[in-house]
Amino acid sequence: MNGGDQAAFPPWLQGRLGELVRLVGSGQTPPGLLVTGPKGVGKGVLIRAFLQRMACTEGAEGLFGCGRCNGCRSFLGGTHPEILQVTPEVPGKEILIDSIRAVIEFLSLSHGGPARMVFIEPAEVMNLNAANALLKTLEEPPGGAMLLLAAAQPARLPATIRSRCRLLSVPVPERAVVESWLRPLEHDALSADEALAACLDRPLEARALLDDEAAQAAWRSDRAALDTLLRSQSPFPVVQRFLECELASLIPRLQRLLVSAHHYLVQGEADAFGRLFGTDLLRPFAARLGMRGTALLYQDSLQWQRELQAPLNPNLRCEDIVLRFWRHPMSS
Ligand SMILES: [Zn+2]
Structure with missing residues (x-):
């Protein structure tokens, strides 16, 4: 993290970073x-800032590593010899026992140098064998090592793992705090408010959306697909639009649109996500689905989320999803 990145560090994480730094300082x-x-609140950003602070050899006094020394540079380059970061070998899949065996081997090589640190994210996707393999190391890590786990759904971790860890929860920031953090990146095409709504209120994703052309292109595709779903009298143009999208980003937004439709039926007004498409489009869509339709499709959408991991044919999957908006009993 260099000087510019420090200014961009989420303000709601600073208190937690201070706690971590003081904890280590107190021995x-x-x-x-x-x-x-929750997902997108900055757990990984917090832990990486902490790890860099630990890696920094300039003896930084503040919360952040200097960004210039060899320690910071090797951490940022992913080559720091005392720090290991573990993620699923295939994004979105489980963390397997081989990855944890590598952790155990990495820690066993520790001999008298600075304590090693291992960061596992997302920890809840360790499969049972991997979690069991980690358990013993977690009880007594060799050489005073520290294992850092980040989890949006900690309940999915075995209780034995959770009970051996000190817990640190990252607070959900107030909306005003997030908006003022995002505002410097606002531009004509996208406001902070819209970016947050488009990213399902996940601040880090909203920042990436404001800052990154590829994320903006993905949002434009998803938005056009959902807009077509709201407008279209027939499923076929919608299937075409869905095929132009990454389902991994489209499905959560589709699910969110169902929540907005439900919100409209209950409250009589559009929520922030619904307003991205306009009440005039949301109203007839919500009315056509009805309470029962939105609830049934929401249930379906949980299945669509799970199926994202499965290697299914995208054409068939898009058709299947879109057709359900026409097949369901659409009356409340
Ligand atoms: Zn440094």
Whole structure:
């Protein structure tokens, strides 16, 4: 993290970063730390800032590593010899026992140098064998090592893992705090408010959307697909639009649109996500689905989310999803 990145560090994470730095400074490093908080709130950003601070050899006084020394540079380049970061080998899939065996081997090589640190994210996707393999290390990590786990759904971790970790929850920031953090990146095409709504109120994703052309292109495709779904009298143009999207980003937004339709039926007005498409489009869509239709399709959407991991034919999958908007009993 260099000077510019420090200014961009989410303000709601600073208190937690301070707690972590003080904890280590007081010599009370816990063997296991489980950082929890909703998706997109900044658990990984927090832990990486902490790890860089630990890697920094300039003896920084503040919360952040200097960004210039060898320690910071090797951490940022992913080559720091005392720090190992573990993610699923295939994004979106489980963390398997081989990855945890690599952690155990990495820690066993620790001999008298600075304590090693391992960051596992997202920890809840460790499969059972992997979690069991980690358990013993978590009880007594060699050489005073520290294991840091980040989980948006900590309940999916075995209780034995959770009970061996010190817990640190990342607070959900107030909307005004997030908006003022995003505002410097606003531009004509996208406001902070719209970016947050488009990213389902996940601040880090909203920042990436404001800042990144590829994320904006993905949002434009998803938005056009959902807009077509709201307008179209027939499923076929919608299927075509869906095929132009990444389902991994489209499906959560489709699910969110169902929540907005339900919200409209209950409250009689559009929520922030619904307003991105306009009440005039949302109203007839919500009325056509009805309470029962939105509830049934929401249930279906949970299945669509799970199927994102499965290697299914995208054409068939898009057809199947879109046709359900026409097949369901659409009356409340
Ligand atoms: Zn440094």
